Amino acid sequence: MGQFDKGLFEHKLTVDTELAEAFSLRKLAIQIIKQQRELELRDYLRKNAPRDKKLGMWQSIFIYSAAASVILLAVSWAMVEFYFPKPELAYHYLKKEKPKMETESAKVKEQTMNDPASANGLPATPPQTGVTSNQLSESDMTEDELLAKQEMEITRPTAPENQQTPALTQSDVMEYGKAADEFKVQEDYLLLDTTFTALILEDLAMMDAEQKPASANGYTAKKKDTKISSPEKTQSYKKSDVMKPLQVEIWKSPINYRGYRYNGKKVQLFGVVQPNKAKFKYYKENLYLVINEQVFLLAKEDHYNSYWPETDKRIIQLLISE
Amino acid sequence: MIDNKQLSDDELISMIRSGRQAALLRLYKMSKESVRNLILKNQGNEMDAEDMLQESLIITWQKVIEPEFKLSAKLTTFVYAVARNLWLARLRKNGRLVLMDDDSKLTVQVEEHGERMDMKLVRVCMDEIGQTCKQLLGYFYFDGFAMDKIAKLMDFANSDTAKAKKYQCMKKLEAIVKAKYTKQDLL
Numbered sequence: 001m002g003q004f005d006k007g008l009f010e011h012k013l014t015v016d017t018e019l020a021e022a023f024s025l026r027k028l029a030i031q032i033i034k035q036q037r038e039l040e041l042r043d044y045l046r047k048n049a050p051r052d053k054k055l056g057m058w059q060s061i062f063i064y065s066a067a068a069s070v071i072l073l074a075v076s077w078a079m080v081e082f083y084f085p086k087p088e089l090a091y092h093y094l095k096k097e098k099p100k101m102e103t104e105s106a107k108v109k110e111q112t113m114n115d116p117a118s119a120n121g122l123p124a125t126p127p128q129t130g131v132t133s134n135q136l137s138e139s140d141m142t143e144d145e146l147l148a149k150q151e152m153e154i155t156r157p158t159a160p161e162n163q164q165t166p167a168l169t170q171s172d173v174m175e176y177g178k179a180a181d182e183f184k185v186q187e188d189y190l191l192l193d194t195t196f197t198a199l200i201l202e203d204l205a206m207m208d209a210e211q212k213p214a215s216a217n218g219y220t221a222k223k224k225d226t227k228i229s230s231p232e233k234t235q236s237y238k239k240s241d242v243m244k245p246l247q248v249e250i251w252k253s254p255i256n257y258r259g260y261r262y263n264g265k266k267v268q269l270f271g272v273v274q275p276n277k278a279k280f281k282y283y284k285e286n287l288y289l290v291i292n293e294q295v296f297l298l299a300k301e302d303h304y305n306s307y308w309p310e311t312d313k314r315i316i317q318l319l320i321s322e
Numbered sequence: 323m324i325d326n327k328q329l330s331d332d333e334l335i336s337m338i339r340s341g342r343q344a345a346l347l348r349l350y351k352m353s354k355e356s357v358r359n360l361i362l363k364n365q366g367n368e369m370d371a372e373d374m375l376q377e378s379l380i381i382t383w384q385k386v387i388e389p390e391f392k393l394s395a396k397l398t399t400f401v402y403a404v405a406r407n408l409w410l411a412r413l414r415k416n417g418r419l420v421l422m423d424d425d426s427k428l429t430v431q432v433e434e435h436g437e438r439m440d441m442k443l444v445r446v447c448m449d450e451i452g453q454t455c456k457q458l459l460g461y462f463y464f465d466g467f468a469m470d471k472i473a474k475l476m477d478f479a480n481s482d483t484a485k486a487k488k489y490q491c492m493k494k495l496e497a498i499v500k501a502k503y504t505k506q507d508l509l
Binding site for chain 1: 343346347350351354376379380383444445447448456459460463464465492495496499500503
């Protein structure tokens with residue numbers, strides 16, 4: 001609309017009241033439309049614009065309480081971790097091969113624990129009935145034995161018999177390796193490493209039959225005389241004039257294990273407190289430990305054994321007398 | 323639903339010109355912090371900031387849909403400038419000391435709103451003409467859309483149909499307004 005037309009229209013508005021009324025009405029309607037649309041946009045913003053949410057009093061209390069609880073728990077946990085030692089875990093369940101601690105405990109389990117001779121520094125005698133030491137009453141045990149038993153119970157939790165050992169995975173092995181590094185076991189320590197001379201005793205009857213000297217563990221004894229004068233004539237054995245050297249190690253176990261291992265060349269003895277009273281004798285290719293008038297057969301095996309007393313009175317008498 | 327992708331000013335302008343309100347929301351998020359800081363640093367409170375932001379966005383919307391609108395700065399700067407001028411005008415109007423703390427160089431001519439109508443009455447009038455008329459008249463008088471675009475947006479057969487519908491809607495509204503206002507109000 002040009003300037004002239006605009007002026008003409010304004011003039012008409014002043015003279016024509018109906019036109020002015022219609023014009024005002026249209027103007028008002030357009031204003032209403034615009035304001036309506038503006039309202040719509042404002043409503044849209046009000047509904048969809050993100051608000052800064054303010055927490056209510058109870059919400060704040062709840063959140064701060066939860067946070068405080070978490071912090072308190074964390075601090076408590078840290079204090080417990082710091083002041084109390086970690087319980088020892090039974091890592092041996094993860095490993096097919098038994099770890100060292102297990103082996104030590106097994107030794108305790110196998111050993112005889114109710115032998116009065118142990119008070120004199122002698123190796124324990126296994127029960128004749130075949131009942132294991134763990135089945136004996138605690139009142140019969142010495143203080144050391146009780147301690148050993150308690151330690152065994154602590155270090156070796158009993159698993160159900162039907163429970164299978166979980167399959168060993170690579171991560172288990174790695175985990176075990178890490179744990180094993182941290183798992184400190186007090187080791188056995190060597191008290192004495194010396195060489196004993198073991199006397200070789202041979203049966204005369206056998207000697208006659210074979211017409212040659214008996215050999216003990218591959219060692220050929222040199223016989224001087226196969227005829228033995230009285231009183232030895234009444235006995236069916238003779239004493240060899242050759243002594244066989246035998247390497248003997250006296251060990252002390254932190255759990256007071258009593259037992260031995262003899263591999264044919266070397267004897268490892270545990271629980272012998274008076275090694276100076278020990279004597280070693282071969283008879284019929286078997287090695288015997290003679291100590292404080294007690295005789296124990298030392299079987300040639302790769303694993304550890306408990307001291308097993310000889311029951312043959314003839315052999316006992318023979319070995320003690322010589 | 324709008325995604326969180328950063329939109330360029332051209333994209334936002336395009337969205338506004340096609341009547342998509344999501345652009346307004348995006349612009350709201352982009353401009354909120356700066357406008358809020360401006361108002362809070364210059365004697366305003368949170369409510370003032372929210373009110374100014376909404377009003378600035380609507381004015382920006384109206385400016386953008388004008389055919390002759392050309393953006394000389396970032397769109398958010400434009401919103402900020404509008405908010406600044408609006409707030410300045412309100413402070414002057416209330417006779418309060420004006421200490422604008424900003425370094426905005428952009429000035430936007432903002433027309434003072436005339437006397438506000440009774441919003442309740444506006445809503446009543448527009449509700450009576452129905453949703454279709456409300457939308458059609460809004461597109462034509464507020465958004466400035468051409469008839470063929472309105473026809474396309476509102477699924478009319480063609481622009482003539484839209485024009486006829488618009489005439490009917492306007493007559494209807496005028497009748498309602500005439501009934502609610504006195505002759506004195508109109509003159």
